[in-house]
Amino acid sequence: FPVGFRVGNKRFMREAAAKNARIEVGLREDSDTGTTTWKRFLKNPDGSFRKTKFVELKEQDIEFQKLWEDSLKRADVLGTPEVKGVKGMTSVEKTPEAMLKGVLRYKHGVSVFRDGTLRWDMVDITMTHFRPCEIGMTISAAHKLGYTHDVFGEPLNDANQTCELRVQDVVLPQNCADNLVKATKFLDDLLVRQYGEDPYYNVESPEDLIGHLGMGIAPHTSGAIVCRIIGFAPVKGHYGHPFFHAA
Template identity: 50%
Template sequence: MATEGGPQRLLSAAAERGSLRVQLGVRECVRCGRPSPLLNCHHRLVPDEPATCGGRTVQKQQRRSSRWRRRGEYQSLPLPQMLESVREGLGLDRLPKKVKCVKGLISAACTPEPLEKGVLRARHGLPVFRDGTIRFDMSDVPVTHFRPCEIGTSWKRLKELGYPHDIDGEPLTSDGQLLELYPQDMIPSRNSTEHLIAICAFIDDLLTRFYGLDPFYSVETESDLVGQLAIGLAPHTSGGVLCRIIGFTNASAGYAHTLFHAAKRRNCDGDEDSIMLLLDGLLNFSRDILPANRGGRMDAPLVLTTRLNPTELDKEALNVDCAWFYDRRFFEATLTQPHPEELEDSMDYADRRIGSIGAVRGYGFTHGLDALDAGPKNSAYKILETMVDKMNAQLELGARLRSVVASLVVEGHFFPDMRGNLIAFTRQKVRCGRCGYSYRRLPLAGKCIRRRRGGRKAGLWGRSSGQDLCGGNLIMTVSEGAVRKYVKVAQHVMDTYDTSEYTQQKYLWLAETLDGLFANERIKVYTLDDFV
């Protein structure tokens, strides 16, 4: 919607301005033959009636150079009439007040998502990722066994889901029996239930109001989510893994099998991954709306693993210990501290089980738990408020483990962020606080020079007396605080912990660079000591 939606990018604000001129892909309706940039033709059959043609559109061939990354052209859309047709088609009394849109499409074909999907998401108060799906993030925690009473699911329901026996082979008859988790079953956080229920309601609304089908989920409570299929996806990857929800935990984490986390290309606990409902991914994910720039296809379920195969996992995931106990030879060998490979033949781990059912079933453990979520309910990184508190906790833990050095933390975390933020500040755009238009370079007038809506011609070109210009104040998109946010924290770490001289000199150079950039030589700040 360009800048017509205001700072909050509201669809209602853009509709108040009348027709919308934006860059969209060139498509043609196969039913009426008229051009329409939407997937379904938006032209009305009768001008005064909300019923639209609704024909399927196909992409129109364009003669353009290969250097063009995107194939969009500026087109005008009668947005108020389109929204009225959407409201009528969905059978709604009124549209939601806050339907947010993007300023511009960055996909190759510049194909927009149907307006109906955005309206229904806003109706249920749901956000959306750039690929059209809705997700919930949780910290990964590996687990291989559980009790029905620990996940809030009755033993009768688990028996229906394929858990007929406990780990001792006894028939499942109580909530206190110990069960082995199937590799593609998952126990998400109970914090996600409200979000997942809202997603189910949105999907059912989409099926009935937009596609004209029967609802699928009909979920009302937490127990209704048990047995539903979902997709697990890790950041910076493009492959999702199918999973099934069998219960929930009070911890702010996602409990799942070690093989499941490894299938998402994760090799340790504590990472942050996401899940999405399977039907949401099948209905709403589209390659056509993914960004065309570098990295645009990351964090998207381009492929879906429906059956987990241990032979396709990373080697590190197969080094998981599966033994129920350690024999005497192991404890005696620890006295001489041999190389682990010397005891490889006497250990029971997942890699030695490849090719048998033991690769996915029959995992053991040496020490049990009273409760699955008996430990911390939340990650310390989420609980601690300031960056200083988080860094102190990390360095304190590192001092105990003797595995983290303060210099490595500062150079590996703070310095790259400080340099990156500094570069972003010097290359930033400026934005008008009134109309929201962004400028790559600061206008010489020192204020917004974009023509107002309703003037001679909206845009930045042509002569003007100045009366029909926006004239709004220009604000920076990257603030000084965003660049300096790690300066005091880095100084605190170096003053408190032992850091190398090289790290300290590197910090001083960065700090002086920032002071030279932001210091105003024409303004001198005085203190009371200057007058004594």
């Protein structure tokens, strides 16, 4: 969320709130009433939302202090946390995200990339076969994930049997697991507090992440490849099929 250029270099939201900072965001028009706002959507009496139309860029008073206090209350965060914003935006219409999202990221200890995604960088390690015992996978979990037979076609009954890795399955490093748990807790909290929906992940431990989907993306591309988490290993990178890494 933008805090403007009249706050300190640390870009604390609380400082912008104290100054009730004016920020440059898109001026938008509500076609139903003819009024202007900086918000992209406005709520209808029936609870639905209507979209506003971008007009121009303009420095505006957005009631920063009120937004800040409301976001802290909705996130159930006490005190004056050191949540940071950005001085300004570079997008064409300069539409800010909900301030509550930044507060929830602080609450759950996750950081954000400039495009709004949660990312973890790691080295690619090619793998075509694995043993369930090497990635913390139980036999029952293996069967649920579709690994019912080993590489020789024998029924999978022992965690020491060798299985052929499916093309879009990945094994992540153990030191990434706790961060992923934090990310799911943030997303569940966001669904509940920002959008009024039920939580989706309900993850309490890394083991609960098994079977969930993620996205792999190379630093020089913008298209992500869907993957499925099947386990964790004590390595400084992530295991994936050669086809997955090549994609």
